Amino acid sequence: MSAGLSSGSNDGLEPIDRTAKRPVVANGILGMMLFILTEVMLFAGLVSAFTIAKSAAPVWPPPGQPRLPIEATAFNSVVLFASAVALLFAHRAFHKGDRESMRRPMWLALGLGSFFVIFQGFEWVTLLSEGLTMTSSTYGAFFYLIVGIHALHAFGAIALLARANHRLQQGWLTPGLFGAAEMFWFFVVGVWPVIYLVVYL
Amino acid sequence: MIESYLPQASTFAGxxxxxxxxxxxxxxxxxxxxxxxxxxxxFKFRVPNGSQATAEYITGEEKSQKRWVTIPHLLVLFCDVFIIYGAVKVWYDVKQYLPPPDQEIQIIAQQWAWTFVHPGADQKFDTADDIHTVNELRLQEDAVYHYHLSSNDVMHDFSVPVFRLKQDAIPGRVITGWFTPTESGEFDIQCAEICGIGHGLMPARLVVEDAAAHTAWLAERSPVKLAAVTSPVVEN
Amino acid sequence: MRLKSLRLKGFLILGLVGMALIWPDFAEACAVCGAAQDEATRKAFVGTTAFMTFLPLGMLFLVVGWYIRRTLQREEEEEQRSER
Amino acid sequence: MAESIPTQPSDPHADDHHHEEQSFVSKYLLSTDHKVIGMQYMFTGMAMALIGGFMAYAFRMQLAFPGVEVPLWGVVTPANYTALVTNHGAIMIFWVAMPVLIAAFGNYLIPLMVGCDDMVFPKINRLSYQIFLLSAIVLISSYFVDGGGFGGAWTTYPPLSAKAEYNLTPMGASIFIGAVGLEFVAFLLGGINFITTAMNARAPGMKLYDIPMVIWMIVIASILFMVSVGPLLAGAIMLLFDQQLGTAFYDPNRGGDPVLWQHLFWFFGHPEVYVVLLPAIGITAEIITVFSRKKLFAYRTVLNTAIGTGVLSFCVWAHHQFISGIDPRMAHVFTLTTLLISIPIAEMMFVYIATLYGGAIRLATPMLWALAFIFEFLIGGVTGIFLGASGADIYLHDTYFVLAHFHYTFFPIAIIGTFAGVTYWFPKMFGKMMSDRLGKIHFWGTIIPFNFIFIPLFFLGAGGQHRRIYDFQNFPALAGEGMQDLRILATTSLLVMLGFQLVFFYNFITSLMKGKAAGKNPWKANTLEWTAESPPPHGNWKELPTVYRGPYEYSVPGREKDYWPQDEPN
Structure with a gap:
C-alpha cells in the first residue's frame, strides 16, 4: 500500500500532500469531540435527575444531613481553573512550535489537576465521617454520584494529559494526542462550575 | 372502529x-x-432479470420533478393538522379537564390486586364508613366520578377498555381523573403496565348498575355491616 | 443542510406551534394538576424536558454545523484550485 | 481514547496493518480489520436473532395454547413468560438490530464505500466488538443465575426493576442493566469510529454529497445514538446503585422518583428507533437504485429528511409517557412534534417511490427485500399516527396495537433490512453468488407469514388486549373464541416463518461452499466497494481509489454502459 494514498490512521502531521482529503480536524480531536458530546449529555442527564429530585423534596438540603463545604470547594474550583489556564499557556506554546516553554505549564496543569482530585477525596472522607452517605438520603446519593462521576472523568483526563506529557518529554507529541487530551481536560474543567452551581449552592 | 369490538360505556368513549x-x-x-x-x-417498470433495458435519467433535483414529492408532503402536513386538532381536543376532555364530581373513589393498586374505596355516607375518605372492595369496582350509571389513583409498590396501570380509559398508577403519587359510566353491565379491568410475574393475574371486574341498585349495594356494605364482612384489604 | 427547504419547514413548524398557542384552554387550564409540591416537580419535569431536548440540538447545530460548513468551504476551495 | 493515538508519527500503521500470514486467532478473533469485525458483529447478531426468535416461539406458543408444554422449552410459567418477553425485546433491539444494521454494515461498508483501507481507530473498533460480545454473554448468563432472567420488560421501569422484593430476580435485573450498559459502551466506541472514518478518511475527490446514502444514514444514526445515550447511561448507573447499593434514586418512599427513569429512558428510547431505522433506509436506497438502474430521486432531499428526522427525534420522546402521569399539557406539545415527524419520514417514502418511476426494475432477491421494506414500513408508519395522537393513545397505549405497530417498524428494519443487506452484499463479502431461487422462496416464506403474525395483533389490540399478560383466559372479555383464534393464527404463522429461515441458512451455507463466483461487480453498481476484489483483501485495494462523481449515476444518457462507477474518470 503506497504511503501517499493510505487513509486513515494519520493525525494530519505527516508532510505528505493530502490536500485532497486533508481532514478539517484531526482524527483524534474529532473522535474526542464526539465522545465529549456524549459526556455532556451524561452530565445533562445527571443534572436533570438532580433537579427533579430536589424539586420533589419539601426541604432541601434534607434536615439532619451535613452541609457541603462550599468555601473549601470554591477554593478547590479556583485550583481547577488555574490548571486550565496553565494548559492554555501550554496550548499557545505548542502551536507556536515552542516545545521547550511548553513543559512547565504542562507540569503545572497536571499538578493542579491532581491536587483538585486529591482535595475532593479528602472532602469525601470528611463528609462520610459526618454521616453523609449514599444511602443516608437522595441528597448524599446524588452528591456522591455526580461528583464521583466527575472525579472519574478527571482521573481519565489526567491520565491522558500525563500520557501527552510523557510524549512531550520523549519529543514526539502529536497534535492529535495533545488536542484530544486538552479538549478532555477543558471539558472536565468546563463542566465543574455547572456541578458546583447545581449541587453545592 | 373500536365500537364494533367493545361497547362504549363512558361519556368520552365515543x-x-x-x-x-x-x-x-x-x-x-x-x-x-x-x-x-x-x-x-x-409492475409498470418491471423488466426481466437479464434484460438490457435502460432506465430514464431523472435527478429529482429540479423543481418540476421535486413537485412530485413536495406536494404530497404538504398534503400530509395538511392532514396532520386535523389529526393534531382532534387528538388535542380529545386529550383535553379526558385528561386535563375535570367536571364537578357526583361521586369520588380511591383506587389503590398493589402486586397483584386492586383495592377500590368508596367514601361511604359521609363522602369523606379515611373515615370509619369507607367501603373497601377488592378486585371488584361497583359504579353508578351516569354519575360523574373522580378517581384518585395510587400504588403501594410498583407501577400499575388502571385500564378499563370499555371506558377507553387508561392511567398509570405511580407509587408516591396520587393521580386524579374522571369518568362517567353510561352503560350498565359487567366489564373487565386490566392492569396495563407490567408489575411483576403476577401481571397477568390482576384482573378485576367492573360492575356498572343503575342508581337504585348502587344505593342498595352501598347500604348493604355500610359500616355497620362492615364489621361483619371486613373486606380482605391486603396490607403490604 | 440546504437552508431553502429548511426555511419552508421552519415556517410550517412555527405555524403549527403558533396554532397550539392560540388554544389557551388547552395550554393553560390544568384541572388535574395537584398540590404545591407536585407543581414544583411538574415544573422541574417540564424544565428538564426542554433542557434535555434543546441541549443536544444546540450542540449538534454548533459542532456538526460548523464541521459541515468547513468541509463544504474546503471542497469549494479545492474545486477552484483544480479549475485553475 | 488512548487507542486513538498512533504510536509513532513516522509509522501510523505500526501495529494494525501487517500483511504477513497470520494465525487463526489473530486473523479472526483479534483482527483489527474492519471486514472481520463487521462479520463478527453480523454472525453474533444472527446468533442472537436465533435466540430472540426462539424466545418469541416459546411465548407465542403459551399465548395460543395456554398451559401447554412447549416443545424444547416446557411449560411457560408466569416468571418464564415475563423473562421471555423482556429478553426477546431487549435482544432484538440491542443485540440484533443495532449490531447488524449499524455495527456490521457500518464496519463492513464505511471504509469500502468511502474508499479507505480501514477504520481510523482500528484498535478501538476491535475493543468495541469485544465489549459487545462480552455484553451478549453477560445477558445470556442472566438466565443461569439465582432467580433467573429479568422479567420487568425491556423498559425496566423502577420500582419493579429496582427492588428484588418486587421483581424476584435479585441478580437477573442487575445483570440485565449491566449487559445493556456494556452494549452501549461498545456502540459508543463504534460510533466514534464510524463518524470519524466517514468524515476524515474519504477517498480523494469524494465530496460530502458524493457519500453513498447508506453511509450518511449510518453516520446520522451514530450521531443520534451518541447524543441520546448519555442520560440513559446516567439513569442506568442510578438504577444499578438502587439495586446493589441500596440508594433511593427511584424509591418514592425515600425521596426518589420512579418517573425519573422514564424521563431518562425515553430520552434515549425514542431516538433509538431512528438509530436503527436510518441504516435500514440507507441500505434500501442503495438497493433500489441499483436494481431499478435509476439515480436516487433528490439525493439532498433524502439527506435533509434524514437530518430533519434526527432533529425531531429529540423532541418526541415524552409521547411514550402520555399515560404515565406527566403534566397533561405536555402531551399537546408532544402530539404536535410526534405528528410532525411523520412529515420527513413520509417524504422519504415518497422519494423512494418516486425513484422507481421510469426505472428498469429487476426483481432480484435483494430488490424484493428492499421493496418489501418500503411497503411494510409504510404500514408501520401509518399505524404510528394512531399512537402519536394523544387522545387515541389513551385507549391504545400498551395494547397489542402498539405491539403490532412497532413490529411493523422493527421487523422491516431489523429483519427485512438485514436480509436486503446480506443478500445484496453477500457477493462482496464472500465472493460467491447466492441462489436467487432459494432466496425468493425464503423471501415469500418470510413476508407472507410475517403479515399473518402481526395483522391479527392489530385487531386484538383494538379489542383491548394488553401486552405482557401471560394468559388472557383470566379476562372474560379477551378469552372469547374469536380472539383465541386470532392468537392461534399469529402463532402458527410465526412457526411457518421460523421454519422458512432454514431455507436461508441452507442457501447461505451452500452458496458459501459452491456458489457461482461473483466477480468484482455482479450487480453493476457504482459505489466504491464494487471496485475492490470480492472478497476484499486486508487493506481493501492495492491502490486506493479516487472519486469523480456521486454514487447514483445510473442510466446516464449518452453513455455506453448504464452505470458509471464513482472511480472512473470518464
Missing amino acids: DIDWLFSMVFWIVGAWFLVCSGVFFWLV
Whole structure:
C-alpha cells in the first residue's frame, strides 16, 4: 500500500500532500469531540435527575444531613481553573512550535489537576465521617454520584494529559494526542462550575 | 372502529372512537394511495432479470420533478393538522379537564390486586364508613366520578377498555381523573403496565348498575355491616 | 443542510406551534394538576424536558454545523484550485 | 481514547496493518480489520436473532395454547413468560438490530464505500466488538443465575426493576442493566469510529454529497445514538446503585422518583428507533437504485429528511409517557412534534417511490427485500399516527396495537433490512453468488407469514388486549373464541416463518461452499466497494481509489454502459 494514498490512521502531521482529503480536524480531536458530546449529555442527564429530585423534596438540603463545604470547594474550583489556564499557556506554546516553554505549564496543569482530585477525596472522607452517605438520603446519593462521576472523568483526563506529557518529554507529541487530551481536560474543567452551581449552592 | 369490538360505556368513549376512526380514514386513504402508486410503478417498470433495458435519467433535483414529492408532503402536513386538532381536543376532555364530581373513589393498586374505596355516607375518605372492595369496582350509571389513583409498590396501570380509559398508577403519587359510566353491565379491568410475574393475574371486574341498585349495594356494605364482612384489604 | 427547504419547514413548524398557542384552554387550564409540591416537580419535569431536548440540538447545530460548513468551504476551495 | 493515538508519527500503521500470514486467532478473533469485525458483529447478531426468535416461539406458543408444554422449552410459567418477553425485546433491539444494521454494515461498508483501507481507530473498533460480545454473554448468563432472567420488560421501569422484593430476580435485573450498559459502551466506541472514518478518511475527490446514502444514514444514526445515550447511561448507573447499593434514586418512599427513569429512558428510547431505522433506509436506497438502474430521486432531499428526522427525534420522546402521569399539557406539545415527524419520514417514502418511476426494475432477491421494506414500513408508519395522537393513545397505549405497530417498524428494519443487506452484499463479502431461487422462496416464506403474525395483533389490540399478560383466559372479555383464534393464527404463522429461515441458512451455507463466483461487480453498481476484489483483501485495494462523481449515476444518457462507477474518470 503506497504511503501517499493510505487513509486513515494519520493525525494530519505527516508532510505528505493530502490536500485532497486533508481532514478539517484531526482524527483524534474529532473522535474526542464526539465522545465529549456524549459526556455532556451524561452530565445533562445527571443534572436533570438532580433537579427533579430536589424539586420533589419539601426541604432541601434534607434536615439532619451535613452541609457541603462550599468555601473549601470554591477554593478547590479556583485550583481547577488555574490548571486550565496553565494548559492554555501550554496550548499557545505548542502551536507556536515552542516545545521547550511548553513543559512547565504542562507540569503545572497536571499538578493542579491532581491536587483538585486529591482535595475532593479528602472532602469525601470528611463528609462520610459526618454521616453523609449514599444511602443516608437522595441528597448524599446524588452528591456522591455526580461528583464521583466527575472525579472519574478527571482521573481519565489526567491520565491522558500525563500520557501527552510523557510524549512531550520523549519529543514526539502529536497534535492529535495533545488536542484530544486538552479538549478532555477543558471539558472536565468546563463542566465543574455547572456541578458546583447545581449541587453545592 | 373500536365500537364494533367493545361497547362504549363512558361519556368520552365515543370521542376516542371518533378520533380513532378519523385517523383510520385519513391514514388509510394515504396508505392506499401510496401502496397503489408503489405497486403500479413496480409492475409498470418491471423488466426481466437479464434484460438490457435502460432506465430514464431523472435527478429529482429540479423543481418540476421535486413537485412530485413536495406536494404530497404538504398534503400530509395538511392532514396532520386535523389529526393534531382532534387528538388535542380529545386529550383535553379526558385528561386535563375535570367536571364537578357526583361521586369520588380511591383506587389503590398493589402486586397483584386492586383495592377500590368508596367514601361511604359521609363522602369523606379515611373515615370509619369507607367501603373497601377488592378486585371488584361497583359504579353508578351516569354519575360523574373522580378517581384518585395510587400504588403501594410498583407501577400499575388502571385500564378499563370499555371506558377507553387508561392511567398509570405511580407509587408516591396520587393521580386524579374522571369518568362517567353510561352503560350498565359487567366489564373487565386490566392492569396495563407490567408489575411483576403476577401481571397477568390482576384482573378485576367492573360492575356498572343503575342508581337504585348502587344505593342498595352501598347500604348493604355500610359500616355497620362492615364489621361483619371486613373486606380482605391486603396490607403490604 | 440546504437552508431553502429548511426555511419552508421552519415556517410550517412555527405555524403549527403558533396554532397550539392560540388554544389557551388547552395550554393553560390544568384541572388535574395537584398540590404545591407536585407543581414544583411538574415544573422541574417540564424544565428538564426542554433542557434535555434543546441541549443536544444546540450542540449538534454548533459542532456538526460548523464541521459541515468547513468541509463544504474546503471542497469549494479545492474545486477552484483544480479549475485553475 | 488512548487507542486513538498512533504510536509513532513516522509509522501510523505500526501495529494494525501487517500483511504477513497470520494465525487463526489473530486473523479472526483479534483482527483489527474492519471486514472481520463487521462479520463478527453480523454472525453474533444472527446468533442472537436465533435466540430472540426462539424466545418469541416459546411465548407465542403459551399465548395460543395456554398451559401447554412447549416443545424444547416446557411449560411457560408466569416468571418464564415475563423473562421471555423482556429478553426477546431487549435482544432484538440491542443485540440484533443495532449490531447488524449499524455495527456490521457500518464496519463492513464505511471504509469500502468511502474508499479507505480501514477504520481510523482500528484498535478501538476491535475493543468495541469485544465489549459487545462480552455484553451478549453477560445477558445470556442472566438466565443461569439465582432467580433467573429479568422479567420487568425491556423498559425496566423502577420500582419493579429496582427492588428484588418486587421483581424476584435479585441478580437477573442487575445483570440485565449491566449487559445493556456494556452494549452501549461498545456502540459508543463504534460510533466514534464510524463518524470519524466517514468524515476524515474519504477517498480523494469524494465530496460530502458524493457519500453513498447508506453511509450518511449510518453516520446520522451514530450521531443520534451518541447524543441520546448519555442520560440513559446516567439513569442506568442510578438504577444499578438502587439495586446493589441500596440508594433511593427511584424509591418514592425515600425521596426518589420512579418517573425519573422514564424521563431518562425515553430520552434515549425514542431516538433509538431512528438509530436503527436510518441504516435500514440507507441500505434500501442503495438497493433500489441499483436494481431499478435509476439515480436516487433528490439525493439532498433524502439527506435533509434524514437530518430533519434526527432533529425531531429529540423532541418526541415524552409521547411514550402520555399515560404515565406527566403534566397533561405536555402531551399537546408532544402530539404536535410526534405528528410532525411523520412529515420527513413520509417524504422519504415518497422519494423512494418516486425513484422507481421510469426505472428498469429487476426483481432480484435483494430488490424484493428492499421493496418489501418500503411497503411494510409504510404500514408501520401509518399505524404510528394512531399512537402519536394523544387522545387515541389513551385507549391504545400498551395494547397489542402498539405491539403490532412497532413490529411493523422493527421487523422491516431489523429483519427485512438485514436480509436486503446480506443478500445484496453477500457477493462482496464472500465472493460467491447466492441462489436467487432459494432466496425468493425464503423471501415469500418470510413476508407472507410475517403479515399473518402481526395483522391479527392489530385487531386484538383494538379489542383491548394488553401486552405482557401471560394468559388472557383470566379476562372474560379477551378469552372469547374469536380472539383465541386470532392468537392461534399469529402463532402458527410465526412457526411457518421460523421454519422458512432454514431455507436461508441452507442457501447461505451452500452458496458459501459452491456458489457461482461473483466477480468484482455482479450487480453493476457504482459505489466504491464494487471496485475492490470480492472478497476484499486486508487493506481493501492495492491502490486506493479516487472519486469523480456521486454514487447514483445510473442510466446516464449518452453513455455506453448504464452505470458509471464513482472511480472512473470518464
